[in-house]
Amino acid sequence: MDIENLLKEQIVKSFDAIFDIDLSKDEIHLQPTRKEFEGSHTFVTFPYGKATRKSPEETGKLLGAFLKENSPEVQDFNVVKGFLNIVVADETCMAVLSAIKENPEHGELPANGKSVVVEYSSPNTNKPLHLGHLRNNFLGYSISEILKAAGYTVTRVNLVNDRGIHICKSMLAYQKWGKGETPASSGIKGDHLIGNYYVKFDKEYKKEIEALVKAGMDEDIAKKKAPLMRSAQEMLKKWEEGDQEVVGLWKQMNDWVYEGFEVTYKNMGIDFDAYLYESNTYILGKDIVEEGLEKKVFFKKDNGSVWADLSDEGLDQKLVLRSDGTSVYMTQDLGTADLKYQHYHFDKSIYVVGNEQDYHFVVLFKILRKLGRPYAEGLYHLSYGMVDLPTGKMKSREGTVVDADELMREMVDTAKKHTIELGKIEDFSQDQANDLYHILGLGALKYFLLKVDPKKRMLFDPQESIEFQGHTGPFIQYTYARIAAIVRKGHQLEIEPDQIDPKGISSLHPIEKTLTLLLHEFPSKVKAAADDFSPSVITQYAYDLAKEYNRFYAEVSIFNVADPKAMEFRILLSFLVARTLKKAMKLLGIDVPDRM
């Protein structure tokens, strides 16, 4: 049963009966009633004035009266100007709650037989993960969970960027200045150790450029001629030729990085179904370049470089293969797209990549369409905004980044501090306490990064840090823990939620009704989040639900009521709110604690 759908049907019938106007259900649009008015669903009558030949207000009144008379689900109505506010019947809400209780999979949509590949994280192996990566990872993980709940089969792929000039920069710096340092010898986590050398390279490289410019060289030329850059390029060439020493160093350093990443991913609670490595995929696109030349999608310039001409689509020309025959980013991505399709036969393929690469993906998708790839329509760039600091953009090379490991540690520390101050878990073991700090700290961080619309850039102020009060992860976790306490107390009284029948209460408190209808909305929120690829739909929903529950908690007594049916109803309602909050948070990759 879907109340909104049902009301739409009733409204269609009413239009037919009263005005002899034939509407389809899809034309009817309902919106939530603003809380200053009575009711839950609102139908706007302004657009129908011409057809009904009545004022919007009169139209609303006629419709409302008809609904109240003929629909058992409509208990009452009121009309304000052109707004018809509908009050859903108590019995309907009880039936709704009963149905939700009976369905442990409430909020999980039936399997739709479609598969989707979600690519996210995709780190470079030359530096540790930072705040920007956190947004990427949390988004990718969450959207995967949401798509699963929406009925898709999901494969999560991490395409590791493990080769290229930037990797050689770290390698070169290590070779020159590393003195055989290892994670073991220095006590530095592998990814951080490598990152240090990437920064070192940039510092020395800049010195070289400066010196050359001072000697009278043009800056652009100096950037290319600087000895360090030339050495790095030479190293890349050796790597591509399979030079043993270079490849050996590359393997060694990448292994250190992977050890570091593994720890970070584990802390984040992020994982993948498959890994792809660019060192394996970078050659793949070359066949497609040939194919594109045959199909006249690409053309070759005199120097041998290959280009896609997209000027007929309002874009310019784009390089797909260098004149020396080596591949560029675009070449690889063409090849990897095919590879993914061969492996997974996806209906949709999502790329979770920052919006600085918008243009790249526009071009990539257009080319694949021109090449007649059957999967081209299912490609989607989930383009998310950058995370800015108050000081501006983060730059790894300049060391002005918020490090992921450090930030997570700080969040957990802050959670610990808050928890100890409140002193509610003094009977916890050390392990239990540490688990809780982790759940809360990561919950705060994930919620903070996911609550903003992915498309928008957002600001992170490390000074003010992340809140644990108000519109936050811990607020929702707290609400869950509160309800867990209620359920425990119910258990002591031998009242078990799954044995409660919510029907047959004499009347419902308005907040009980609101909560029930909110629970009822969960599946449609999951669908909306999946359709928009937007976890923020879920964060907002979880917040609204938790907020409303806390209002209920403050206003209504659960165990201190005369009517045992009313008490049971409230326990069941609480239980189902908790169940739904837990599910919603799971879609965000956030755990909830039983106590906090």
Place this chain on the structure above:
RNA sequence: GGUUCCAUAGCUCAACUGGAUAGAGCAACUGCCUUCUAAGCAGUAGGUUACAGGUUCGAUUCCUGUUGGAAUCACCA
């Protein structure tokens, strides 16, 4: 300079895709713990939705222009 995106309370964000008096949180101020967890609840204050036009019953939302900001336009990724 071309293209794309953005601009909402002091700050961080919403606004169900064109609907009611634009909502939350933080920060400030007032109340509420002898009763189920105060990481909570209730309230006060805070707005010319960057600016100027236009479209219509109705605009934060759509169109045009202006101002300010970001990204991108590499034989980098």
